[in-house]
Amino acid sequence: MKPTIERPAPAPEPEPLGDQVKLPKSVKAIARTRRKEAALRTWRQYRKSKMGMAGLGILIFFVLVAIFAPVLASRCELSPTCASGPILSPPSWQYPLGTDDLGRSVLALVIWGSRISIAVGLAATLITVVIGTSFGLAAGYYGGWRESALMRVTDWFLVIPFLPLAIVLSVILTPSLTTVILVIGITSWASTARVVRAQVLSLKTRTYVERSRALGASHWHLMSRHILPNVGPLIFANTVLIVAVAILSETTLSFLNLGPDPATNISWGTILEFAFGGGAAFSNDWWWIVPPGLAVVLVVLAFTMIGYALDEILNPKLRAR
Amino acid sequence: MSTRRYLFSKIAQAFLTLAFVLAFNFFLFRGLGDPVSLLLHGHASLTPSAIADLKQQLGLDLPLPQQFLHYINETLHGNLGYSYDGTPVSTVIASKTWPTLLLIGLSTIASIVIGIWVGIKQGWKRGSGFDQSMLGVTLVLYSMPEFWFGLLMIMLFAVTFQIFPTGGMTTPGADYTGAKHVADVLNHMALPFFVLTLAYLAEYSIIMRSSLLETLGEDFITTARSKGMMEKRVLYRHAVPNALLPTMTVTILSLGFVISGVITIEIIFSWPGLGLETYNAILNKDYSMLQGLFLLFSAAVIFANLVADLLYSYLDPRVRAA
Amino acid sequence: MSLLSVDELQVTYQTQGGPVPAVRGVAFELARGEVLGLAGESGCGKSTIAGAILRLLPKGTDVSGRVLLDDQNVLELKPGKLRAVRWTEASIVFQGAMHALNPVQRIGDQIAEPIILHGQAGEREALVRAGSLLEQVGLPARRLRDYPHELSGGQRQRVMIAMALACSPRLIIADEPTTALDVMVQAQVLRLLKELQRELGLAMIFITHDLSVLVETCDRLAVMYAGRIIEEGAADTVFRQPAHPYTRALSAAFPEIGDARFRMHPAGLPGDPPYPADLPSGCTFHPRCPDAFGPCSTVDPPLFDVSPGRRAACLLLDAGRASLRAAARTDDHADDDLPAEGQG
Numbered sequence: 001m002k003p004t005i006e007r008p009a010p011a012p013e014p015e016p017l018g019d020q021v022k023l024p025k026s027v028k029a030i031a032r033t034r035r036k037e038a039a040l041r042t043w044r045q046y047r048k049s050k051m052g053m054a055g056l057g058i059l060i061f062f063v064l065v066a067i068f069a070p071v072l073a074s075r076c077e078l079s080p081t082c083a084s085g086p087i088l089s090p091p092s093w094q095y096p097l098g099t100d101d102l103g104r105s106v107l108a109l110v111i112w113g114s115r116i117s118i119a120v121g122l123a124a125t126l127i128t129v130v131i132g133t134s135f136g137l138a139a140g141y142y143g144g145w146r147e148s149a150l151m152r153v154t155d156w157f158l159v160i161p162f163l164p165l166a167i168v169l170s171v172i173l174t175p176s177l178t179t180v181i182l183v184i185g186i187t188s189w190a191s192t193a194r195v196v197r198a199q200v201l202s203l204k205t206r207t208y209v210e211r212s213r214a215l216g217a218s219h220w221h222l223m224s225r226h227i228l229p230n231v232g233p234l235i236f237a238n239t240v241l242i243v244a245v246a247i248l249s250e251t252t253l254s255f256l257n258l259g260p261d262p263a264t265n266i267s268w269g270t271i272l273e274f275a276f277g278g279g280a281a282f283s284n285d286w287w288w289i290v291p292p293g294l295a296v297v298l299v300v301l302a303f304t305m306i307g308y309a310l311d312e313i314l315n316p317k318l319r320a321r
Numbered sequence: 322m323s324t325r326r327y328l329f330s331k332i333a334q335a336f337l338t339l340a341f342v343l344a345f346n347f348f349l350f351r352g353l354g355d356p357v358s359l360l361l362h363g364h365a366s367l368t369p370s371a372i373a374d375l376k377q378q379l380g381l382d383l384p385l386p387q388q389f390l391h392y393i394n395e396t397l398h399g400n401l402g403y404s405y406d407g408t409p410v411s412t413v414i415a416s417k418t419w420p421t422l423l424l425i426g427l428s429t430i431a432s433i434v435i436g437i438w439v440g441i442k443q444g445w446k447r448g449s450g451f452d453q454s455m456l457g458v459t460l461v462l463y464s465m466p467e468f469w470f471g472l473l474m475i476m477l478f479a480v481t482f483q484i485f486p487t488g489g490m491t492t493p494g495a496d497y498t499g500a501k502h503v504a505d506v507l508n509h510m511a512l513p514f515f516v517l518t519l520a521y522l523a524e525y526s527i528i529m530r531s532s533l534l535e536t537l538g539e540d541f542i543t544t545a546r547s548k549g550m551m552e553k554r555v556l557y558r559h560a561v562p563n564a565l566l567p568t569m570t571v572t573i574l575s576l577g578f579v580i581s582g583v584i585t586i587e588i589i590f591s592w593p594g595l596g597l598e599t600y601n602a603i604l605n606k607d608y609s610m611l612q613g614l615f616l617l618f619s620a621a622v623i624f625a626n627l628v629a630d631l632l633y634s635y636l637d638p639r640v641r642a643a
Numbered sequence: 644m645s646l647l648s649v650d651e652l653q654v655t656y657q658t659q660g661g662p663v664p665a666v667r668g669v670a671f672e673l674a675r676g677e678v679l680g681l682a683g684e685s686g687c688g689k690s691t692i693a694g695a696i697l698r699l700l701p702k703g704t705d706v707s708g709r710v711l712l713d714d715q716n717v718l719e720l721k722p723g724k725l726r727a728v729r730w731t732e733a734s735i736v737f738q739g740a741m742h743a744l745n746p747v748q749r750i751g752d753q754i755a756e757p758i759i760l761h762g763q764a765g766e767r768e769a770l771v772r773a774g775s776l777l778e779q780v781g782l783p784a785r786r787l788r789d790y791p792h793e794l795s796g797g798q799r800q801r802v803m804i805a806m807a808l809a810c811s812p813r814l815i816i817a818d819e820p821t822t823a824l825d826v827m828v829q830a831q832v833l834r835l836l837k838e839l840q841r842e843l844g845l846a847m848i849f850i851t852h853d854l855s856v857l858v859e860t861c862d863r864l865a866v867m868y869a870g871r872i873i874e875e876g877a878a879d880t881v882f883r884q885p886a887h888p889y890t891r892a893l894s895a896a897f898p899e900i901g902d903a904r905f906r907m908h909p910a911g912l913p914g915d916p917p918y919p920a921d922l923p924s925g926c927t928f929h930p931r932c933p934d935a936f937g938p939c940s941t942v943d944p945p946l947f948d949v950s951p952g953r954r955a956a957c958l959l960l961d962a963g964r965a966s967l968r969a970a971a972r973t974d975d976h977a978d979d980d981l982p983a984e985g986q987g
Contacts, residue, residue, distance in 0.1 A: 540737060541743055549729030549731070638792070
């Protein structure tokens with residue numbers, strides 16, 4: 001026989017929220033606050049990543065250089081008429097990065113080059129992301145023959161080697177600033193499309209999408225309200241990495257003289273083209289070759305580090321582990 | 322048998338892709354203008370009757386769809402048009418293929434072998450000094466324009482230390498044969514080979530590393546360990562064969578980049594291959610040559626993809642059944 | 644002489660969030676040919692014990708205590724000896740054979756591998772033995788050449804069993820061998836395990852959260868909660884006359900023995916199993932216990948003897964505790980009217 005036991009007091013009820021919580025007024029406001037909180041959470045997590053913060057620091061530095069280029073070096077220094085320095089002289093107090101074969105300060109060239117290199121990278125990425133996301137979203141969402149057709153096109157662009165395709169397109173469209181941006185955009189969207197489609201496919205089967213559809217939601221509503229916001233973070237992380245590749249691509253195309261007209265727009269790749277054309281490597285004019293290339297490396301590194309850091313945080317596959 | 326069906330479907334896909342390349346090539350360049358004016362672009366002009374003759378020869382008086390068929394027919398027979406100086410494109414390509422093949426072939430093999438070895442070592446000893454430092458190194462290599470890296474190497478090893486020649490495939494003027502010739506070529510190939518290998522090593526090591534890490538988390542690795550086998554065996558007989566599969570997929574995708582890279586490398590090293598030829602074609606506005614080269618590059622990647630696909634199906638029994 | 648003797652086993656995982664104590668002092672004995680069932684909800688530490696016995700836990704995990712397998716302390720064996728012991732003395736049948744088999748290796752090779760590794764036979768002989776093992780588990784020998792994805796879930800589980808028998812071990816640890824299977828297939832696999840155990844005189848540790856399964860197949864039963872064994876004894880008695888409130892809740896969830904329709908999420912037990920890194924004070928079960936009283940939140944009960952061979956960790960079974968309780972209630976002297984404990 002069991003001894004008599006005191007019944008313990010029942011667990012206390014959780015306290016009501018009371019005045020501690022401000023209740024949002026509408027569904028939209030709820031969504032907005034939630035998204036703001038998510039963004040803040042992401043930032044707080046991002047701050048912890050050493051790689052991410054280092055990359056961000058480097059990027060901010062170069063963006064500032066690009067923005068304040070006119071302050072740091074006069075535009076005139078880019079044109080051969082203003083160039084007043086000695087030809088091909090190594091770094092000195094007056095010319096910290098030396099001069100090129102026209103007497104221009106390499107430092108000025110690199111400072112101004114940042115504008116084109118970074119701007120083209122960003123612009124081309126915009127095109128890439130827009131095309132890639134549209135393709136991936138449509139393919140993943142609609143399925144069926146539409147998906148097959150879209151993915152065929154995507155796969156084609158994935159298979160064809162980048163530079164030969166870019167060269168062919170650039171030659172046909174005649175090289176210019178806009179051409180370079182377009183060409184890089186057109187040749188780079190395929191991998192984004194793939195990534196987006198995979199994510200859409202996994203989202204399509206989530207219950208809230210099915211429920212929404214049962215309630216009669218239109219395709220557009222589903223795509224823009226349910227799927228796109230959830231694909232968004234993944235696209236963002238992917239985008240940052242795309243910028244890195246775009247900058248490398250622009251550098252290469254400019255090096256091949258398929259970039260913007262060097263008389264008006266100089267990028268880091270253009271400087272390298274000048275240097276190579278001027279036989280800098282064989283004359284060991286290292287100050288002409290190292291700085292522009294180093295700038296490219298640093299900016300690409302920055303974007304890559306930021307992209308990896310973001311990917312760790314935003315990629316659902318990595319998060320789940 | 323499902324393997325045969327898989328083979329057929331992959332080969333059919335490859336041909337379809339190639340067909341699109343042909344169509345792309347044809348219609349894109351037609352957009353520039355008819356081939357005759359392109360041929361004559363900036364060069365000596367011909368009399369109107371000669372132009373008419375040429376047009377008829379090239380079949381330009383026919384309707385567009387027929388021209389397209391004509392183009393395909395010509396291409397399949399190896400006639401890729403004429404370069405700006407009159408030489409048949411196919412002849413030029415034929416003579417320049419071997420140097421590029423040599424360079425790409427050897428450097429890709431080295432890249433893959435070294436990259437995979439590094440990736441395995443990194444994944445197996447995750448977080449070790451080797452792993453961390455390699456991550457840093459590969460990250461930097463990844464961010465470098467390969468031709469800039471090449472220029473640095475030229476300045477360092479060819480100009481400053483004069484260990485290797487600055488360019489070309491053979492020593493100009495010298496007429497070596499046999500072993501001396503081979504040695505000469507290898508000597509000239511050393512720097513471009515080194516640059517190309519390092520430039521794409523990161524692709525393979527990074528994917529191998531993450532693939533191995535993922536595989537090591539799988540249950541069958543615990544099963545293998547519990548059977549009482551040595552760690553090395555767990556790694557090489559169980560983990561790596563499974564981890565190699567996703568690595569192969571990325572290897573496939575990287576081939577396009579290697580071709581892109583070899584173009585700029587050949588330029589800076591004056592390596593007389595298809596890449597250098599491409600550069601010349603750009604400078605000379607040699608559209609026929611560019612068309613032919615684009616076709617060849619694409620065909621090469623498509624073919625390589627096909628081979629890699631088939632290899633993958635051989636390695637992964639699950640693919641064959643699907 | 645017991646085949647396996649576990650004493651004071653503690654396992655602490657090192658995670659990003661800090662150390663997580665998965666097993667907090669477990670002890671039990673297993674005699675030759677005996678079948679011990681280890682029951683409990685997810686996270687209670689039972690699978691960890693399986694890994695600990697053969698030292699298969701991730702690097703960096705803290706394992707202390709003694710695991711005597713045939714008088715050798717497995718935890719102190721040098722790597723070479725450890726590898727020799729694995730599979731030949733004790734083997735594991737893993738759960739979810741879906742991922743526990745190498746996808747790119749034929750199953751015949753996977754079964755034969757340990758045989759060859761431990762020098763018990765050459766390549767050809769090992770494959771022959773693998774074939775006969777397959778037949779023993781009810782699969783045709785020609786399936787040696789198949790890959791894991793070509794088999795169904797139930798067939799893969801049989802392959803796991805055949806593989807576990809490859810080196811003729813004396814102890815088999817079955818870690819949730821039927822969890823991922825359909826009910827009908829479950830019954831088949833269980834029957835197979837029972838037959839093999841009897842035929843070969845194997846000792847078995849049967850780990851599962853499905854209590855009904857254990858009652859059929861085990862001699863003894865140990866129930867785990869939050870990293871500790873909170874009740875153990877003869878399988879039948881523990882199930883029909885549980886001493887610990889937790890065991891009571893579990894067995895009450897099965898109105899009929901063997902009625903596998905009722906999965907073991909203890910119906911009627913509020914709350915969730917505690918997170919190992921954040922355990923309640925005192926008796927870890929007290930927040931969910933219908934019979935909890937005063938000292939339960941401060942005192943962590945050891946295993947008390949209920950009857951010979953039967954123990955349970957509940958303050959309700961502590962004779963001394965009961966008198967203290969009475970003393971606290973009636974102001975200083977023990978209440979002599981309280982009936983004797985220990986007849987739960």
